[in-house]
Amino acid sequence: METSEKSDTDIRFVCRGTFVHSTAEEALQILEDALLGVDSEGKIAFIGEGKELQKLSENFGFSPSAVTQLQQHEFFMPGMIDTHIHASQYSYAGTALDMPLLQWLNTYTFPVESHFQDLEFAKKVYTQVVKRTLRNGTTTACYFATIHTDASLLLGQIANDFGQRALVGKVCMDRNDAVKYYRETSEESQEETYRFIKELLNKKYPLVKPVVTPRFAPSCTEALLAKLGEIAKNNKLHIQSHISENLEEVELVKELFPNSESYTDIYHKCNLLTDKTILAHGCHLSDEELVLFRKTGAALSHCPNSNISLCSGVLNVRNVLNHKVKLGLGTDMAGGYSPSILDAVRRALDSSKVLTIQDPEHKTLSFEEVFRLATLGGSQALSLDERTGNFKVGKDFDALRVNVAAPGGPIDVIQNEKPQSLNSHMRLSSSTCSLAGDDRNIVEVFVAGKKVVPFSEP
Ligand SMILES: Nc1nc2[nH]cnc2c(=O)[nH]1
Numbered sequence: 453m454e455t456s457e458k459s460d461t462d463i464r465f466v467c468r469g470t471f472v473h474s475t476a477e478e479a480l481q482i483l484e485d486a487l488l489g490v491d492s493e494g495k496i497a498f499i500g501e502g503k504e505l506q507k508l509s510e511n512f513g514f515s516p517s518a519v520t521q522l523q524q525h526e527f528f529m530p531g532m533i534d535t536h537i538h539a540s541q542y543s544y545a546g547t548a549l550d551m552p553l554l555q556w557l558n559t560y561t562f563p564v565e566s567h568f569q570d571l572e573f574a575k576k577v578y579t580q581v582v583k584r585t586l587r588n589g590t591t592t593a594c595y596f597a598t599i600h601t602d603a604s605l606l607l608g609q610i611a612n613d614f615g616q617r618a619l620v621g622k623v624c625m626d627r628n629d630a631v632k633y634y635r636e637t638s639e640e641s642q643e644e645t646y647r648f649i650k651e652l653l654n655k656k657y658p659l660v661k662p663v664v665t666p667r668f669a670p671s672c673t674e675a676l677l678a679k680l681g682e683i684a685k686n687n688k689l690h691i692q693s694h695i696s697e698n699l700e701e702v703e704l705v706k707e708l709f710p711n712s713e714s715y716t717d718i719y720h721k722c723n724l725l726t727d728k729t730i731l732a733h734g735c736h737l738s739d740e741e742l743v744l745f746r747k748t749g750a751a752l753s754h755c756p757n758s759n760i761s762l763c764s765g766v767l768n769v770r771n772v773l774n775h776k777v778k779l780g781l782g783t784d785m786a787g788g789y790s791p792s793i794l795d796a797v798r799r800a801l802d803s804s805k806v807l808t809i810q811d812p813e814h815k816t817l818s819f820e821e822v823f824r825l826a827t828l829g830g831s832q833a834l835s836l837d838e839r840t841g842n843f844k845v846g847k848d849f850d851a852l853r854v855n856v857a858a859p860g861g862p863i864d865v866i867q868n869e870k871p872q873s874l875n876s877h878m879r880l881s882s883s884t885c886s887l888a889g890d891d892r893n894i895v896e897v898f899v900a901g902k903k904v905v906p907f908s909e910p
């Protein structure tokens with residue numbers, strides 16, 4: 453049994469059943485007939501075995517009859533973490549994937565994002581994104597908004613209202629020759645970043661924090677990048693951006709920053725690589741660049757749907773893991789067409805298999821490893837692993853109640869003739885749900901001990 457020190461904790465609720473999660477040692481740990489208690493602050497107070505019910509109920513002062521028992525085919529898993537998602541691109545998700553990155557940005561993305569100065573439009577789209585991602589089991593999202601400060605603040609408010617844990621970034625870009633009306637001056641970008649951080653922090657939302665967000669090197673001058681690095685450092689803030697997504701972009705960066713050794717070096721020189729930095733893609737990074745990530749503690753967000761949809765490249769996750777670089781999964785919607793991290797799990801496995809087809813020596817990622825990337829890995833990549841990522845005592849209870857056989861769901865559970873051990877059954881179930889399941893299998897979602905799905909009536 454694992455418990456927090458104090459047993460005078462007030463217990464909010466206790467659940468009994470199978471819990472599936474990742475630890476540093478075990479990519480997929482299955483706790484059968486476990487008992488997990490959540491305290492009044494939404495933190496995990498204890499996790500023990502079902503047979504310890506009597507003792508735990510006395511120690512923690514809860515009634516055994518109040519314990520919620522999971523049903524057959526149900527299990528709890530940690531909430532999933534989307535380490536890279538563009539909330540502002542939801543309105544065209546699933547469309548417009550017919551050109552490569554730079555042309556796609558100019559043709560579709562910038563014109564759509566420019567509409568977010570309209571707060572009514574922003575409210576509609578951002579409400580839908582937060583609800584949709586929560587329903588899909590994203591308990592933590594690291595969001596890009598747009599250059600508009602007020603709309604970005606609105607995204608923070610909506611995430612807070614629905615109870616989602618979120619990092620929210622007002623996008624910074626002082627260079628954009630293609631769509632001139634969607635750009636700030638360097639001064640505006642700095643001043644508005646200050647205002648965004650100040651106003652969002654002043655709200656004191658418990659689960660929503662600002663993230664400094666230079667869009668990517670091609671849309672920022674070196675002076676702006678350096679200023680944003682300074683702002684992040686002085687305020688100890690998270691940083692997010694994109695890096696080495698497609699080859700044309702990498703060439704453009706060489707032209708725009710002729711004095712830098714590499715794409716990674718540009719961010720490094722501007723103090724943008726820290727242990728609170730998350731950079732999306734990295735498909736074309738060199739091993740030297742990965743070493744710099746490792747040294748600075750910066751993380752990568754693997755966005756396989758987007759990498760395939762925009763024909764950007766295939767990230768060699770095995771190589772990233774071998775370099776001990778922190779890594780999580782991202783949808784990168786709308787470069788990726790799905791808002792679901794379950795989809796990212798599937799695409800990450802597919803991408804890894806493509807690498808194995810190309811090189812049989814490549815060690816394919818296992819389902820268990822990718823499950824860890826979607827949960828614990830994401831929390832580490834965002835430096836939020838003290839708070840979330842798995843069922844460790846003292847962390848917030850961010851969890852999904854999954855029913856493999858949810859009525860009306862996409863999975864038909866076919867009973868095996870031979871009885872299986874519960875453990876292998878749950879291993880199969882968690883794998884089945886990730887590979888064949890969808891939001892219909894996610895029957896409840898909890899963030900910091902609060903049930904946020906199904907949505908409560910307004
Ligand atoms: N996929 C993707 N890559 C980017 N690089 C710079 N901006 C973007 C964006 O919005 N999406």
Ligand SMILES: [Zn+2]
Pocket residue numbers: 536538694732784787
């Ligand atoms: Zn992106």
